[in-house]
Amino acid sequence: MTAQILGVIASLLTFVFVFWLLRRGSLQEKYAVLWLGVSGVALVLALFPGILRWVTDLLRVETPSNLLFFVTIVLLLLVAVQLSYELSRHEARIRRLAEEVALLQQEITESREPRDGE
Amino acid sequence: MTTPRALVAIPAWNEQGSIADVIAKVREHRPDADILVVNDGSTDETADRAMNAGATVISLPFNVGVGGAMRTAFLFAKRNGYTALVQVDADGQHDPADLDRLIDGLADADVVVGTRFHPESMYFVGGPRRWAMVLLSKSLSRMNRGEISDPTSGFRSAGPRAISLFAVDYPAEYLGDTVGSLAIAIRRGLIIRETPVTMYFRQHGRPSKNALWSALYLGRATLAILATGLKGKYTARTDAA
Numbered sequence: 001m002t003a004q005i006l007g008v009i010a011s012l013l014t015f016v017f018v019f020w021l022l023r024r025g026s027l028q029e030k031y032a033v034l035w036l037g038v039s040g041v042a043l044v045l046a047l048f049p050g051i052l053r054w055v056t057d058l059l060r061v062e063t064p065s066n067l068l069f070f071v072t073i074v075l076l077l078l079v080a081v082q083l084s085y086e087l088s089r090h091e092a093r094i095r096r097l098a099e100e101v102a103l104l105q106q107e108i109t110e111s112r113e114p115r116d117g118e
Numbered sequence: 119m120t121t122p123r124a125l126v127a128i129p130a131w132n133e134q135g136s137i138a139d140v141i142a143k144v145r146e147h148r149p150d151a152d153i154l155v156v157n158d159g160s161t162d163e164t165a166d167r168a169m170n171a172g173a174t175v176i177s178l179p180f181n182v183g184v185g186g187a188m189r190t191a192f193l194f195a196k197r198n199g200y201t202a203l204v205q206v207d208a209d210g211q212h213d214p215a216d217l218d219r220l221i222d223g224l225a226d227a228d229v230v231v232g233t234r235f236h237p238e239s240m241y242f243v244g245g246p247r248r249w250a251m252v253l254l255s256k257s258l259s260r261m262n263r264g265e266i267s268d269p270t271s272g273f274r275s276a277g278p279r280a281i282s283l284f285a286v287d288y289p290a291e292y293l294g295d296t297v298g299s300l301a302i303a304i305r306r307g308l309i310i311r312e313t314p315v316t317m318y319f320r321q322h323g324r325p326s327k328n329a330l331w332s333a334l335y336l337g338r339a340t341l342a343i344l345a346t347g348l349k350g351k352y353t354a355r356t357d358a359a
Contacts, residue, residue: 095290098179099190102156103197106176 007046014039038075122202122277124151124221127191127357128173129184130208134163137208141171141197144206147214148221154194155208156187164208166198184272185295192276196285204275212273216315220275228280228308231266232273232315257343261304266312270296270335273315280308289342297335298342318357 018035021027045052047063056064126144130137155168159181168175188205193325195203197324204220216232223230251270258266270343272295276284283306291296303310 092290095182095186098182099186099193102176102178102190103194104172106194110174 004046009074011039011042011046015043044083073117121150122221122224123200124194124202124204125191125198125200126151126153126204126206126217127188127189127195128153128155128168128206128208129158129187130155130164130168131158131181131184131262132160132162132164133208134160134167136210137164138167138171138272139209140206140210140214141168141173143214144217145172148217151204151217151221152200154191156191158182158184158187177350178262183290183295185290185298187289187293188295188299189284192281192284192288195281200281201278202275203281205272207272211317213316213318216313219313219315220273223311223313224275224277226309227311228277229303229310230275230312231268231300231312232266232317233266233273233312234271234315234317235267236314246333250333250339253336254339254343258297258300258304261301261343262310264310266300268312269300269339271315271317272296273317283308291338293309294338294342301343316341 015036018027018032018039022036038079045068050116052064054070059067061067061070079103126148128137128140128144135154141155144151144153153173155165155173155175157165157168157175157177159178165175165177176194178187178190191205192203202221202224204217206214206217212232220230220232251268254269255267258269280303283303284299287302289295289302291298300310
């Protein structure tokens with residue numbers, strides 16, 4: 001019973017927190033949707049543990065917690081890989097911008113004070 | 119053969135001790151070439167000293183590494199119509215007396231790599247670092263169908279085709295630039311040759327290669343070669359230039 005209450009509280013808090021971040025504009029919708037969905041599912045599972053037990057039986061997994069952990073780990077792994085991908089893309093773009101800024105700055109300097117003989 | 123419009127590109131990160139000297143020597147050997155210093159986020163006097171020495175200076179807003187600095191140089195070369203670009207280190211390791219050979223070599227190649235390994239060379243490396251170099255050299259030479267004995271050499275030149283390619287696609291990750299760029303060029307069907315050069319020990323500053331160098335480099339470079347080799351039919355990234 002305690003575990004269930006903890007589960008409900010944790011998923012509710014997550015939901016509210018993510019929603020708050022979204023409203024403040026510090027979280028983009030595409031990311032917010034994912035976490036709202038996750039905390040929503042977690043809330044439903046915490047309120048109705050029967051669902052989890054039913055799915056566990058359906059998939060012939062030994063214990064409900066195993067299924068829950070497995071799904072959670074896979075999900076988090078996918079999210080981590082996706083974030084690495086986005087980060088790489090952003091790093092590449094920032095670097096490219098740095099190069100362009102440097103080139104532009106040089107052009108401006110050049111046009112302001114043309115050197116002798118050029 | 120017409121004389122190419124040559125640009126000598128010097129990537130520099132905190133090299134105030136040697137930069138002016140390197141510029142002077144380059145000018146002495148190739149008065150016809152323009153000199154570009156890509157100041158890679160230096161916190162010392164590198165940019166000012168390079169400018170005073172008469173070089174064109176491009177200052178990156180923060181340190182992006184040699185690869186990023188070189189891509190900036192290739193972009194500059196492409197947009198300003200240069201037909202040859204020679205990369206020279208800012209620390210005085212490279213002897214500008216070899217510039218002629220690197221530029222002339224472009225007559226029948228897209229990239230000319232200056233190699234430290236030749237009979238008259240005083241250069242020697244041993245241990246794991248040597249093994250790493252040999253392994254890289256063997257695999258790249260096979261891909262190239264022509265000897266590349268010193269793939270990590272940063273003393274090299276690029277012709278028009280290579281300039282166009284590298285302006286768009288040049289590996290900017292740490293330690294990935296020298297070997298990675300050769301893999302990209304080979305994949306694109308560019309012709310890579312090599313020519314013997316002289317390399318000195320560093321004049322100033324600390325060498326960028328520590329004890330972990332060989333292991334890190336080998337891993338990184340192998341990954342770069344594998345990734346490039348596995349790309350299949352090569353498609354250039356179109357996010358720039």
